[in-house]
């Protein structure tokens with residue numbers, strides 16, 4: 628196992644795609660469909676890395692990341708933003724989000740981003 632990854636997105640198709648990709652890569656994958664669910668899952672079992680969508684019902688990804696980083700400031704979060712969400716990116720990075728990637732993205736780029744963040748953590 629490469630480690631534990633939490634994938635957070637309200638779109639089932641995105642969750643499925645990323646879940647499949649990271650499982651194939653050897654990750655222990657968990658998924659959540661909104662910010663509140665993500666927070667609950669982090670409290671249950673701290674992941675090694677989180678992929679977080681921004682626009683989601685109940686609680687958005689920015690708010691959820693801010694809350695998670697208040698208690699787990701070391702957990703790397705990659706935020707999946709939409710084109711033009713410059714304010715969101717700014718606030719996310721201020722809150723301690725490590726990277727932002729604009730949707731739609733190449734999943735290979737995302738995979739490499741995850742691997743790089745993890746090797747930085749363990750270096």
Ligand SMILES: [Mg+2]
Nearest residue numbers: 637680682683
């Ligand atoms: Mg969304």
